[in-house]
Amino acid sequence: DAGITQSPRHKVTETGTPVTLRCHQTENHRYMYWYRQDPGHGLRLIHYSYGVKDTDKGEVSDGYSVSRSKTEDFLLTLESATSSQTSVYFCAISEGRGDTDTQYFGPGTRLTVL
């Protein structure tokens, strides 16, 4: 299994509070991704990173920011959480972004915004 951990695994917070989710990898992979997964939807890309301090937006980036100060860590921040951000968040990693670069997923963080 790819060495990916996410913390926290579960979190309940209130509307308007800031929240930071952490993804940590031990594989030294260049690419890291944050997805959200909601019933009836496929995984949706929030942001991704292609190196330290190099990040780009995905299809649902509004309300989220990311940072990558070290190869192994990728942080996702909800500046002011809203109920629509209640979801399961998955981090993924890949060596590259080519056609044979499989993405491997962390265990997920279940976030509830009340």
Next chain:
Amino acid sequence: GQNIDQPTEMTATEGAIVQINCTYQTSGFNGLFWYQQHAGEAPTFLSYNVLDGLEEKGRFSSFLSRSKGYSYLLLKELQMKDSASYLCAVLDSNYQLIWGAGTKLIIKP
């Protein structure tokens, strides 16, 4: 827009064979992935197809027809542990993965 369609739910019997279909319309194509996801867990990689035809890997096989925008995942000799959601994802022209909503497979004894 980009779209991937899979059946929402399927039911099959232990020991039988089931085929899970996936059709896609994307801006470009650089390969198709299948993942398995047990309830409450992370998706795990099953297969990758970029050329037309069938790829076999043990009890699981995956087929691709690029001209038809169609793939299927074939599961043989079904076991109770195969109860899970199966996710189809296409790598588009920008090398971004576009995901289907997944097919929940229920295995009955």
